[in-house]
Amino acid sequence: MSEKEQGPQRTCIACRREADKDDLVRLAAVNGRVVADLLGKLGGRGVYVCPSEKCIAAAFGNERLSRGLKQKVASGDIAEFAAGLRELMARRIVSLLHMAQKAGVLVAGATAVEERCNKNEAAFMMVASDLSERSAGKLPDVSRLRRFVFLDKDRLGAALGRESVGIIAILHGGLARTIARELVRYGSLADLGV
Secondary structure, eight states, X not given: OOTTTOOOEEEBTTTOOEEEGGGSEEEEEETTEEEEOTTSOXXXXXXXXXXXXXXXXXXXXXXXXXXXXXXXXXXXXXXXXXXHHHHHHHHHHHHHHHHHHHHTOEEESHHHHHHHHHTTOEEEEEEOTTOOHHHHHTSOOOTTSEEEEOSOHHHHHHHTTSSOOOEXXXXXXHHHHHHHHHHHHHHTTGGGTO
16 A cells, blocks of 8 residues: 555554554543443543454553553453454455445356456455365465455355355455455464353
8 A cells, every 4th residue: 555545644652653544443431441442432541452363462461451441440251352343243244245246246156256357357355265186176276365264154154144155255346355355364372262
């Protein structure tokens, strides 16, 4: 991303790394508890944290959140928070997939995905976490395309109003960039063991 395309920069409360605010997770205090604010819509003071095990654990220690939010907060259980954050992020991605489907920039099924990949129209592919080795062997061999693993076939299918979906592609455009960014954030929570 060029300097001109960068969005607002924020600093992780744990590692102090500066990054685009869309690459970090905003945390806010609601009724004395720390909650994730993925859309940045909650009122009041917020802090940002990298979506990684190390940074989330550090943010929850040493009263960092209370100091950053300028109020006493009960940070709660890190594992419970991480599981809730991962589920919240999954719902956000599913919502974006609905938008992509309605906009006509989502294709599902190996044949449709392969066709769009061969025409260089696909920005990236998403494969179900429980895709069989046999089915995975039939995937388009497009090494230039990024592949994300997200949900299982039944949940991915349900998200798209189908019975079961093993592979989808998102076509180039702004929505593809947004979905890819959210998938990267979601994937970085995988090391939290949730």
